[in-house]
Amino acid sequence: MKSTARAPANIAFIKYWGKKDSRLRLPLNSSLSMNLGSAYTTTTVESSERLKEDAVSMVDAQISLSEIGRMRNHIDFIRNTFHQAHHVKVVTKNSFPKSTGLASSASGFAALTVAACTALDLHISEKELTILARLGSGSACRSIPDGYVLWEEGNSTETSFAHSLYPASYWRLHDIIAVVDNTSKDVSTAEGMSTMKTSPFWKTRIDSIPRRLAVVKDALKKKNIKALGEMIEAECLNMHAVMMTQEPPLVYLSGKTVECIKSVWQWRKDGLPVYFTIDAGPNVHLICEEPVADEVQKRALSISGVKQVINNSVSGGTQRISDHLF
Ligand code: PMV
Numbered sequence: 001m002k003s004t005a006r007a008p009a010n011i012a013f014i015k016y017w018g019k020k021d022s023r024l025r026l027p028l029n030s031s032l033s034m035n036l037g038s039a040y041t042t043t044t045v046e047s048s049e050r051l052k053e054d055a056v057s058m059v060d061a062q063i064s065l066s067e068i069g070r071m072r073n074h075i076d077f078i079r080n081t082f083h084q085a086h087h088v089k090v091v092t093k094n095s096f097p098k099s100t101g102l103a104s105s106a107s108g109f110a111a112l113t114v115a116a117c118t119a120l121d122l123h124i125s126e127k128e129l130t131i132l133a134r135l136g137s138g139s140a141c142r143s144i145p146d147g148y149v150l151w152e153e154g155n156s157t158e159t160s161f162a163h164s165l166y167p168a169s170y171w172r173l174h175d176i177i178a179v180v181d182n183t184s185k186d187v188s189t190a191e192g193m194s195t196m197k198t199s200p201f202w203k204t205r206i207d208s209i210p211r212r213l214a215v216v217k218d219a220l221k222k223k224n225i226k227a228l229g230e231m232i233e234a235e236c237l238n239m240h241a242v243m244m245t246q247e248p249p250l251v252y253l254s255g256k257t258v259e260c261i262k263s264v265w266q267w268r269k270d271g272l273p274v275y276f277t278i279d280a281g282p283n284v285h286l287i288c289e290e291p292v293a294d295e296v297q298k299r300a301l302s303i304s305g306v307k308q309v310i311n312n313s314v315s316g317g318t319q320r321i322s323d324h325l326f
Contacts (some may be wrong), residue, residue, distance in 0.1 A: 001046070001047050001048075001118075001119050001120075001121055002044065002045070002046040002119060002324055003044070003045055003046075003114075003115045003116075003118035003119040003320060004042060004043065004044040004045075004115055004320065004321050004322070004323060004324045004325065005042070005043055005110075005111045005112075005113075005114035005115040005118070005318055005319065005320050005321070006040055006041070006042045006111060006318065006319050006321050007040060007041050007043075007106075007107045007108075007110035007111035007114065007140075007143045007144070007317075007318040008035040008036050008037065008039065008040045008107055008110075008143055008315045008316075008317070008318070009035075009036045009039040009040065009041075009096075009102065009104065009106050009107040009143065010033040010034060010035050010036060010106055010107075010139065010142045010143050010149065011033055011034055011036060011175050011277060011279070011285050011287075012031050012032065012033040012139065012142070012277070012279070013032050013033060013034065013216050013228070013231070013232045013235065013277065013287075014029075014030070014031050014032040014209065014212055014213050014216055014232075014235055015031055015235060015236065015239045015279075016029065016031040016138055016139055016151065017192075017193055017196055017205075017239050017242060017243070018193050018196040018197070018202065018206070019138075019193060019194075020153075022194065024135070024156075024157050024160070025134055025135055025137075025138050025160075026153065026154060026155070026156075026157070026160050027138060027151070027153050027160070028153070028206050029153055029206055029209040030150060030151060030152050030153040030209065030213060031139075031142070031150075031151045032148070032149070032150050032151070032165070032213060032216055032217070033139070033142045033148075033149050033151075034147070034148055034149075034173060034175065034314050035142075035143060035146070035147060035149065035168065035314060035315045035316065035317060036175055036312035036314075036315060037168075037312045037313045037314065037315035038095065038096070038310050038311060038312045038313075039094075039095060039096045039102060039107065039177070039310060039312055040094075040095045040107050040111075040315075041092060041093070041094050041095070041104060041107035041108045041110070041111040042092070042093050042095075042111060042321070042323075042325060043090060043091070043092040043093075043108070043111035043112050043115045043325075044090070044091050044092075044115060044324045044325040044326055045088050045089070045090050045112070045115040045116045045118075045119040046088060046089045046119060046326075047084075047086040047087070047088045047119040047120050047121075048086060048087070048088075048089075049085075049086055051086065051087035051088065051089060052087065053087055054072050054075055054076075054087050054088050054089075054090070055088075055089045055090065056068045056071050056072060056090045056092070057090070057091055057092075058091070058092050058093065058094075059091060059092070059093040059325060060093060060097075061094065061097070063092075070136070070137075071090065071092075071108075071112060071136075074109065074112060074113070074116075074135070074136040075088055075090070075112070075116055077132075077135060077136075078113070078116050078117060078120065078122075078132060079120065081132075082120065082122050084120045084122075086120065088116065088119060088120075089326075090112065090115075090116075091325040091326050092108065092111065092112070092325075093325055094107070094108075096310060102177065102179070102281075102283065102310075105136075105137040105139070105140065105189075106137060106139040106140045106142065106143045107140075107143055108137070108140070109133050109136030109137040109140035109143075110133050110140045110141075110143035110144050110317075110318045111318060112136065113129055113132045113133040113136060113140070113144075114129055114133075114144065114318045114320065115320075117129065117132070118320060126144060126145060126163075126317075127161050127163065128161075129144050129318075130142075130144045130145065130151075130161045130162040130163070131157060131158065131160065131161050134151075134160060134161070134162070135157075138151075138189075139151075141160075141161065141162040142162045143317065143318060144162060144317050144318045145162055145163050145164035145317045146164040146167045146168060146316045146317045147164055147165075147166050147167040147168035147169070147170060147314055147315070147316065147317070148164065148165045148166040148167075148168075148170065148171075148220055148314070149162050149163065149164055149165065149317070150162065150163060150164075150165050164317070165217070165220065166220060167316070168313075168314045168315050168316050171220070171223050171289075171314070172289070172290040172313055172314060173225075173287060173288070173289060173290070173313070173314050174286075174287070174288055174289070174290060174293040174296070174311060174312060174313050174314070175285045175286065175287055175312045175314075176285075176286040176288070176293065176296050176297050176300055176309055176310070176311050176312070177283055177284070177285050177286070177309060177310040177312065178260050178283060178284045178285075178286060178300045178303065178306045178309055179283050179306065179307050179308040179309065179310065180254060180256035180257060180260065180282050180283055180284065180305055180306055180307065181254055181256065181281070181282040181283065181307075182307060182308075185252065185280060185281050187250055187280075189280045192243065192246075192250050192280060195246050195247065195248075196242060196243075196246055198246045198247040199241075199242045199243075199245040199246045199247075200245060201241060201242050201245055202242055205238055205239070205241075205242050208238070212231060212234075212235055215227065215231045216228060216231055216232070216235075219231065225273050225275075225288070225289055226273065228275070228287075229273070229274075229275025229287060230275070232275055232276075232277045232287060233275050233276055233277065235277070236276070236277040236278050240252065240253060240278065243280075250280075252278070252279075252280050252281050252282060253278065253282055254282040256282065256303075256305040256306070257278060257282045257283075257284055259303060259305060260276065260284040260286075260300075260303060260306070261276055261284070263299070263303055264276045264284075264286065267296075267299060272288075272292060272295060272296065272299070273288060273289065273292060274286050274287065274288040274292065274296045275287045275288070286300060290313065293311060293313070297309055297311050
């Protein structure tokens, strides 16, 4: 049986940084994100009794042994959980070149989870799919539901799942990614998060999340870009303040990142409503409403040091598609 799934990457407005249970990948706080229409992973999984072992490969790019190992572990986990015996062949492809330095683990594990469950003939709910995806890579659970998605932190594996707050059609926001560095990061998110409690600020951050989350939810409800944007900027800088004060310190931002931040602030002074957020890397995500997206894209390209921009409109969640990769 063969199945193909297409999963979007997502950008968090309220970030996930730190776990309360690393084996179960239970986060220290709930997080909220938007799915990205132009940055996605397509994965085909075939299960067959003829296969002697699992095989994982990637179209158009090299895949590291550790990435293959993580994907094989995830397949093993799904197979064992549901008492399945067949091995699988997996082929995966990203819409964005790996050389953009963009994280692909969220879209990658969301697509793998949905395609593998379908290929193994498992009929499970969206909620259960988000729980399985979370166990592959935390933020992957947010790439399964539609549009604007909340990952409830929970206090057990069953209660830590993601669900849609609003579909993509609710509010056409854009995330224009300004790629300033296309090398992959030295410190993975898993490794970086594992020492977050060495920051003297970690608890202050976690205690502030319910208030931040409430502001973002209210801004989404009212489609208030100013309230949303101001909070996502404060939230991302708060996460980076924790990262920079961990031991050892983690500085994911580069000089070019800071240049982009200052440009965004200047553009706002000039009347352009655009806001930034940044994950565990130097690239800058520019969040704005649809009518100004082309202007934001044009300005982002004019910053020296921006190598490429990827203009994403908000998208639906992970879809099963009939276009197989093999
Ligand atoms: O799911 P991971 O291990 O890729 O962690 C994601 C961490 C951040 O991107 C920094 C924040 C987030 O919530 O996406």
